[in-house]
Amino acid sequence: MIELRTSRETRRTPCGSTDFCCTEMVEQQPYSFQADAWSLGCIIYACLCGSSPFQGFPPTASERNALRIAPRLPTFFSVEVRDLLTHLLDPDPLHRFSIQQALSHPFFSASRTGACSPCALPGELSPVPFHHSRQRSRSADSLSFCDKFIYEYKETFSPVKDSDKYLTKHGDVLRRNLQERFSSVDQRTSNTPRASLSTAHLPLLRYDLAKSSVWISADGSITYQSAKTLLTVSGDGRNCWYGRSKRREYQLSTLPDRIGKFYDYLRSFVSVVRAKTPYFIYENKHGTFTLMVDSLHFEAYLQSGERLRFCIGGKDMDLRRPDGISQVIRPWQDWKSLNPPTQAAVQASLKGLKAVKDLCDKLAS
Amino acid sequence: MDPGTLFPSAETSTQRFSLIKQLAKSTSCTVYSAKTLTTGDLVAIKKVDKAGLGVSALAARRLSEVEIPSQFYHDHLLHPISHYEDEESLYVVLELCEGGDLKHYLETKKILAEQEVCTLAREIALGLEALHDSLTVHRNLSLSSVLLTSENHAVSST
Numbered sequence: 001m002i003e004l005r006t007s008r009e010t011r012r013t014p015c016g017s018t019d020f021c022c023t024e025m026v027e028q029q030p031y032s033f034q035a036d037a038w039s040l041g042c043i044i045y046a047c048l049c050g051s052s053p054f055q056g057f058p059p060t061a062s063e064r065n066a067l068r069i070a071p072r073l074p075t076f077f078s079v080e081v082r083d084l085l086t087h088l089l090d091p092d093p094l095h096r097f098s099i100q101q102a103l104s105h106p107f108f109s110a111s112r113t114g115a116c117s118p119c120a121l122p123g124e125l126s127p128v129p130f131h132h133s134r135q136r137s138r139s140a141d142s143l144s145f146c147d148k149f150i151y152e153y154k155e156t157f158s159p160v161k162d163s164d165k166y167l168t169k170h171g172d173v174l175r176r177n178l179q180e181r182f183s184s185v186d187q188r189t190s191n192t193p194r195a196s197l198s199t200a201h202l203p204l205l206r207y208d209l210a211k212s213s214v215w216i217s218a219d220g221s222i223t224y225q226s227a228k229t230l231l232t233v234s235g236d237g238r239n240c241w242y243g244r245s246k247r248r249e250y251q252l253s254t255l256p257d258r259i260g261k262f263y264d265y266l267r268s269f270v271s272v273v274r275a276k277t278p279y280f281i282y283e284n285k286h287g288t289f290t291l292m293v294d295s296l297h298f299e300a301y302l303q304s305g306e307r308l309r310f311c312i313g314g315k316d317m318d319l320r321r322p323d324g325i326s327q328v329i330r331p332w333q334d335w336k337s338l339n340p341p342t343q344a345a346v347q348a349s350l351k352g353l354k355a356v357k358d359l360c361d362k363l364a365s
Numbered sequence: 366m367d368p369g370t371l372f373p374s375a376e377t378s379t380q381r382f383s384l385i386k387q388l389a390k391s392t393s394c395t396v397y398s399a400k401t402l403t404t405g406d407l408v409a410i411k412k413v414d415k416a417g418l419g420v421s422a423l424a425a426r427r428l429s430e431v432e433i434p435s436q437f438y439h440d441h442l443l444h445p446i447s448h449y450e451d452e453e454s455l456y457v458v459l460e461l462c463e464g465g466d467l468k469h470y471l472e473t474k475k476i477l478a479e480q481e482v483c484t485l486a487r488e489i490a491l492g493l494e495a496l497h498d499s500l501t502v503h504r505n506l507s508l509s510s511v512l513l514t515s516e517n518h519a520v521s522s523t
Contacts, residue, residue: 001433004500011502020507031504033497039506040490043467046508047482050475078479099493108487283478290476301475 004032020052023091034093037102041088048077049278053089053204076280080107194260196237196252197222197267201293202277207269214269222270224262231262282356289352291360298356300349304341308349317346382410382458389466389509398461408446409462413455423455430457433501434522441492443512443522462520464513471508485511488519 002011010030022038024031045053077085084107087097097105199220206215212226220235232241240250242259250256255263274294282289287302300308305322315333319342320326329338331346338346382399385407389396394413401408413430415423431448438444446458464470467485471477477485489511496503503510503521512520 001429001496002502002504003428003433004502009500011504025504033502036493036497036503036506039503040486040493043489043506043508043511044482044486047467047471047477047485048479050471052508081479081482099490099497103487103490103494107483108490278476281476281478288476288478 022093024093031093033098034096037088037096037099040099040102041085044081045085045089048081049203051203076278078107080105083107194252194255194263195267197233197263197270198237199235199270201279202270202273205273214266222266224266229262231259231266233263233266237267280356280360282352282359284352284355286348286352289349289356291353291356298349298353300345300352302345302348304345304348306341306345308345310349312353317349319345382408384410407461409459411457411459413457415450415453415455427455430455436499437495439492439495441488441518441520442495443520459522460520462512463515464517466509467511467513467519468508470513485517485519489521492519492521 004011010032020039020042022031022035023029025035042052084097084102084105087095087105088102090096102108199216199222202216202220204216204218206213212224212229214222214224216222221232222235223230223232225231228244230242230244233239238252240252240255240259240263241247242250250259252263271294275292275297277293278290279293279295280291282291285303287300287304289301290299292298296312298310298312300306302308307320308317309320310317315330316328317331318326319329321342329342329346331338331343335343381402383402385398385400387395387397388409394411397410397412399408399410400406411430413426418426431445434443435445443459443462446460448455448457450456489506493503493506506521510522512522514520
């Protein structure tokens with residue numbers, strides 16, 4: 001803590017955790033009260049998202065002008081919190097909210113009810129007919145997949161005794177569909193076009209490995225950097241810029257294979273991040289349910305203490321029991337051999353999945 | 366230090382504390398939970414290493430750890446109860462926040478619901494507002510400097 005003599009006095013000594021440092025502090029510019037407002041914004045973001053927004057890399061002064069736009073906020077944040085964070089995480093301290101302004105923001109208003117009021121979901125997530133899935137983007141087809149899965153779950157699974165029949169009838173088909181979709185991405189032959197990546201709905205992120213770094217910038221572009229390579233791909237995955245000194249632009253369709261392998265690496269990186277970043281969070285009396293950005297991975301934290309993680313449409317569920325022991329269960333196959341608390345957990349998480357699905361539908365329509 | 370050891374108390378300090386366990390550690394300071402021997406009250410004691418600190422750096426540290434926070438009596442700011450020093454360390458006696466810090470809480474819960482974040486963020490903001498009103502900048506606000514009381518109310522520490 002430091003006391004200032006006047007309200008206009010500024011300081012230069014950098015201090016504080018790097019993850020929560022504001023732009024002016026990192027750049028060793030004078031800072032004042034606004035630095036605390038930035039840190040408050042970072043705390044709110046970190047509590048909702050589980051990771052700090054800038055990982056020690058706040059937007060720089062050069063980005064500042066181009067970046068009079070909001071930081072990239074996950075879509076599961078409510079409208080109120082998105083607006084508040086836009087003002088608290090403003091790289092320009094003169095435009096940033098003061099603590100007083102923040103306190104009078106609707107996010108803090110007492111009348112606010114309900115745990116989560118998600119903003120309108122992008123049209124991309126509206127259900128599409130299942131047989132069109134091959135031409136659609138991954139998140140769209142997997143949600144329609146989720147749609148079909150839940151529908152079938154309702155039809156055949158609700159009387160529990162039919163679970164064996166459900167598996168033989170549908171489970172293998174669903175599984176095969178899923179595998180096909182993954183293999184079409186991973187085993188590309190020279191004739192088929194390269195699958196594209198998309199960083200939509202992902203937060204700012206930086207990941208450092210021993211010899212290379214990958215980061216997603218504020219404009220949505222993703223960059224791979226190593227000693228010899230610098231490849232930047234636009235957020236929609238269509239345009240690429242390659243080279244360290246001479247930057248050359250490529251279209252995805254005409255990307256030579258020597259650059260393509262880095263593109264493939266970035267795509268697999270993005271798919272992992274999409275599988276781990278929450279997209280939509282729903283809470284009820286049974287627990288907290290999270291659908292990830294790829295609309296394929298689902299996680300349920302139950303009030304009873306269990307955590308279930310699974311891939312929508314898959315056979316396996318990853319269960320962590322309240323005592324901390326993890327195991328893989330196959331509820332559709334060994335339903336009878338599961339103990340009653342596990343059965344209840346599986347049913348609660350599937351009900352949660354259904355509720356998430358219904359909410360997505362309601363918001364999309 | 367082992368549990369049960371008595372904290373070295375300066376001659377000016379009237380109370381003695383028995384250590385319970387270490388709560389947190391950073392490069393320059395360690396926080397312990399301790400019991401006041403005379404009353405049995407639980408407190409937190411922050412031990413700041415003097416090693417490597419010059420006279421002016423030590424004065425600045427004393428200012429930011431003890432003197433400035435002592436001016437604030439606010440529900441959402443951590444108020445130092447007392448302090449004492451020996452040759453090696455500066456000891457600050459603080460209220461014990463049984464909920465631990467927000468960083469640890471977030472690690473166990475992964476993510477928090479918006480309603481809960483709203484409550485916590487408002488409490489942090491109220492504390493900051495009081496600081497700013499007295500022309501004080503916290504400048505080290507982070508997940509680990511926000512502590513939680515046993516009823517899950519947020520208290521900002523230095």
